[in-house]
Amino acid sequence: MDVKKLIFFLLVISLGCSTDNLRPDSSISDLADEYLAQTISRFPEDKYFLDLPIEDHSLFSSNHLEDLLKWEEFEDSIYNRLIKIDKSKFSSQADQITYWLLKEELESSIDMRVCKRELWNVNHQWNFTRIWLGIVDFQPVGNETLRQQALRRWKKFPRYVETEIKNLKLGIEKGYSMPKEIVELVIPQIKVLTSYSLEDSPFMSPAKRDDSEKFNKEWVKLVTEQINPALSKYVEYLQNDYLKKARTKGSVLALPNGSECYRAFIRSSTTTKKSGKEIFDLGLKIVNLNIKAVEKLGKDLYQLDDFAEIISQIDRDSSLYFKSSDEILAYNSTILDSAKAKSKKWFDLMPSSDVTIKPYLPHEYGSGSYESGTDNKPAYFRINLKNPEKQTYYNNEKLSFHEAYPGHHLQLGIERDIEGLHPVREILGFQSYMEGWARYAEQLAEEMELYKHKASLINRRAWPSRGMVIDPALHLNLWSKDSIINFIMASGMSQSSATSLYRRSIVSPAQLTSYDVGGEEIKALRKLSEERLMESFDIKEFHNKILENGSIPLSALRLQVERWIDNKINIKN
Numbered sequence: 001m002d003v004k005k006l007i008f009f010l011l012v013i014s015l016g017c018s019t020d021n022l023r024p025d026s027s028i029s030d031l032a033d034e035y036l037a038q039t040i041s042r043f044p045e046d047k048y049f050l051d052l053p054i055e056d057h058s059l060f061s062s063n064h065l066e067d068l069l070k071w072e073e074f075e076d077s078i079y080n081r082l083i084k085i086d087k088s089k090f091s092s093q094a095d096q097i098t099y100w101l102l103k104e105e106l107e108s109s110i111d112m113r114v115c116k117r118e119l120w121n122v123n124h125q126w127n128f129t130r131i132w133l134g135i136v137d138f139q140p141v142g143n144e145t146l147r148q149q150a151l152r153r154w155k156k157f158p159r160y161v162e163t164e165i166k167n168l169k170l171g172i173e174k175g176y177s178m179p180k181e182i183v184e185l186v187i188p189q190i191k192v193l194t195s196y197s198l199e200d201s202p203f204m205s206p207a208k209r210d211d212s213e214k215f216n217k218e219w220v221k222l223v224t225e226q227i228n229p230a231l232s233k234y235v236e237y238l239q240n241d242y243l244k245k246a247r248t249k250g251s252v253l254a255l256p257n258g259s260e261c262y263r264a265f266i267r268s269s270t271t272t273k274k275s276g277k278e279i280f281d282l283g284l285k286i287v288n289l290n291i292k293a294v295e296k297l298g299k300d301l302y303q304l305d306d307f308a309e310i311i312s313q314i315d316r317d318s319s320l321y322f323k324s325s326d327e328i329l330a331y332n333s334t335i336l337d338s339a340k341a342k343s344k345k346w347f348d349l350m351p352s353s354d355v356t357i358k359p360y361l362p363h364e365y366g367s368g369s370y371e372s373g374t375d376n377k378p379a380y381f382r383i384n385l386k387n388p389e390k391q392t393y394y395n396n397e398k399l400s401f402h403e404a405y406p407g408h409h410l411q412l413g414i415e416r417d418i419e420g421l422h423p424v425r426e427i428l429g430f431q432s433y434m435e436g437w438a439r440y441a442e443q444l445a446e447e448m449e450l451y452k453h454k455a456s457l458i459n460r461r462a463w464p465s466r467g468m469v470i471d472p473a474l475h476l477n478l479w480s481k482d483s484i485i486n487f488i489m490a491s492g493m494s495q496s497s498a499t500s501l502y503r504r505s506i507v508s509p510a511q512l513t514s515y516d517v518g519g520e521e522i523k524a525l526r527k528l529s530e531e532r533l534m535e536s537f538d539i540k541e542f543h544n545k546i547l548e549n550g551s552i553p554l555s556a557l558r559l560q561v562e563r564w565i566d567n568k569i570n571i572k573n
Contacts, residue, residue, distance in 0.1 A: 027085055028095050032102060032424040035078050039427055042071055045131070048138040050426055051374060057140055058152035063128070063163045065170075068118060072110075079106040097549055097556075098422045104271055104553040105428050111264040114257050119171030121164065122178040122238065122246075123507045124185035128164055129193060129231070132157065133202055141210040150206050151215075154222055158230035165237050175256050177246040182507055183238055190235045194228045203227050250506045251475045262475050265510040270432045270517040271553035276472035279513050282520065283468025290461040297461075301454045311462055311492040314455040320392045325385035331393065332357055332383050332400055335450065339405035342448050346406065348540045349547055351413020355379040355404050360386070368396075370403040372412050379409055394456035398442055401450060407441035408434070415550035425550070431511075433551045436518015439464060443523070463491040464519070467512035471505045521554050522546060525561045532565050536572060 040047060044059035062068075082102055090096050121128070139153070140146045171177055198204065198220065207219035252258045252265070262276060270279075291307045298310030314320060322328050336357065344350060353373050358380040360366055366382060373379035381404045384391070401407055411434065442460055451457055470487055473479040479487075481502060488498035505512055525546070530537045545564045546557065 028082075028090065028098050028102075029422060031078060031082060031085070032098050032422045035102060036422075036424045036427065038074055045135050046427070048135055051376075056149060057146060058149040060153055060156055060160070063118070063160060063167065065118065065167065072113065075106055075109055078102070079110065082106065093549070094421050097552060098424065100552055100556040101424065101428045104430070104556075108264075108268045108271070111267050114264055115252070115255070115261040116171065116174070116176050118167055119174060119176040120168070120178045120255075122168065122183055122186050122242070124182055124189060125504065125507055127186060127189070128160065129190060132160075136203060136205045139206045141206050141215070147210065147212060147215045151218060151222065154203075154206075155226065158226050161230040161234050165234060168237070168242060172242065172245050177242070179250050179506055180243060180246045180248055181250070182503065183243050183246050185503070187235055187238050187243075190231055190238075194231050194235070198224065201228075250481070250502075251478055252509050253475060253478075262509055265508075266513065269508075269510040269514040271430050271555060272432070272517060272521075273555075274517065276476040279468050279517060280472040280477065283465045283472075283513075283516065286465035286516070286520070287469060290464065294458050294461050297454060297458050301458070308490065310458060311490075314392075314394065314458055315492060317455065320394060320453065320455050322388040322391050322393070322396075325388050328383065328385050328388050328391060328396065329357070329359065332381075332396055335397060335400050335452070336381065336404055339401060339445065339448075339450050342450060343405050343410060346444070346448060346539060347410070347543050347547075349414050349544055351410060352417050353379055353413050355381050355409040355413070357381050357383060360384050368399040368403060370408040370412075372408075373416065379413065381409065392455075392459075393453050394451075394459040397445075397451050397453065397456045398460055401445035402438045402442055406444055406448070407438040410441070411437045411547060414547050418548070418550055421550075429551045430553055432514040432518035432521075432554055433557065434518075435515040436520075436522055436554070437546070439515050439519030440522040443519075459492070463493070465516045466491055467501075468516045470501070471510055471512045474502070474505050475509055518554060521558070525558060529561065529565055533568060536568060 040050075040052065043061045044054075044056075045061060047054045082099070085099065087096070087099060090099070139150050141150055168177075193202070196202070201223060203223050204219070207216045210216065247254050252261050255261055266276060266279070267273060294307055294310055295305050298304045298307075298313070302310060302313050304310050304313060322331070336355070355370075355373075356378050358371075360382055367384055369382045371380040371382060381400070383396070383399075403409065442464070445451060446457060446460065451460070466488060470479075470484050473487070474484055484502050484505075485495065485498045488501055489495060493501075501512065526542060529542050542561075545561050549560065552560075
């Protein structure tokens with residue numbers, strides 16, 4: 001499965017559906033049935049992340065190029081049938097949405113083939129070991145059937161690794177590789193996995209959860225004689241062979257068909273056909289507008305009118321930092337309650353489920369995140385209570401409004417409540433819509449008068465749209481590494497965070513653009529609605545139109561809003 005889909009499964013589990021008067025058209029429904037069934041069959045490990053019933057826990061998706069070709073042939077067959085469907089016969093909006101979902105996913109996947117990702121899959125963020133480690137704790141044991149299934153699955157691991165090496169060797173022959181800088185990050189990551197003592201190895205999880213002495217001995221032998229040696233062989237190949245031949249440039253233009261590849265990445269990340277230049281130009285324009293706004297705010301707050309000095313000042317302002325972990329928790333609880341209450345004045349649609357603050361446990365790491373609810377657990381807004389003296393009010397405010405109300409929880413909670421769309425929706429989601437909404441929510445929170453600190457208004461403008469600049473700057477404009485990192489750090493980020501984002505753009509081209517491409521599209525649609533509807537514009541009604549169908553491609557979202565505007569104007573006239 002491609003990186004986009006994997007990330008989506010790991011971060012946002014259990015998405016809802018759409019809309020009123022649902023009576024799926026048999027043709028589009030049958031096609032979606034087939035695509036869903038084949039996807040789950042092709043990627044059986046994803047059932048764990050989708051919370052689907054599993055009968056055989058010995059299966060794992062294949063990384064053989066022959067099997068990839070078969071999957072591509074299946075995609076082609078589905079797509080060729082999809083575009084022949086007579087959309088005028090759709091019996092409901094649900095049919096149209098299912099069509100949009102499949103069309104965008106298939107076209108994006110087909111476009112991405114030019115990149116040959118399978119031939120340069122060396123990735124410090126989402127490499128193959130992360131996928132295997134992602135399911136090791138899910139691997140059920142406890143009876144003989146489950147034990148044998150676990151052994152069968154994990155005995156496939158060495159062959160999987162061998163195939164990865166084979167694919168990378170072919171990639172080198174054909175001119176595809178990951179930059180040396182990334183390879184040098186992956187090598188120690190894999191080495192760590194083989195350096196653990198047997199007792200501490202994450203691969204020992206199934207044996208630790210089973211009381212069979214026989215199985216324990218078999219599993220120890222599997223880890224020591226098959227899994228660890230396979231990883232050592234992979235590291236040896238990367239270190240002694242691949243690293244010498246890997247490319248030095250971070251831009252995908254260094255790859256065969258690099259320009260077409262970058263366009264495909266943009267399509268995959270943003271669900272638009274925008275060019276890299278369009279994204280860069282728009283991003284730079286918004287960054288410059290944000291700089292001017294920050295300078296005005298800084299003049300009022302600190303009597304400073306230089307962007308860099310203002311950003312530095314809010315970082316040094318001791319009054320903006322927490323005193324204790326208890327204060328962080330209490331403050332986040334207060335602003336969450338306030339945001340939820342005020343959201344009712346701006347939205348007709350509100351999620352039926354609530355979101356609960358859940359601090360990271362001592363062994364967990366993170367600056368903050370949202371975990372979507374399921375039938376078995378509530379939604380969580382995760383916050384970090386560690387090092388309160390290094391945490392600011394303004395970062396916590398923006399984070400809360402992005403992740404909870406009026407951001408991710410409001411949008412995803414509403415989406416979970418919608419019933420009736422085809423279950424293929426469970427495996428399809430578009431980051432440019434979801435993160436775009438959360439970025440829009442950061443601005444909306446200011447209109448809602450949710451921010452309590454003026455420094456928050458500065459912080460809110462410091463980073464947005466810089467991702468739209470640095471990604472095409474790397475891949476198209478060929479900015480140097482130092483230029484990109486300095487541009488990121490100008491927003492107030494540390495050098496380590498800036499370097500991390502730079503590397504993220506290398507391994508996941510265009511992904512950083514998805515947040516603000518989505519956010520700017522929602523803002524543009526609101527502006528269009530306000531200008532055309534004038535006194536007839538209603539913010540609640542507009543938000544209904546944005547949210548009522550859940551995560552859909554941005555092209556489909558624009559079509560929906562434009563139809564709504566036209567209908568309102570026609571009714572008025």
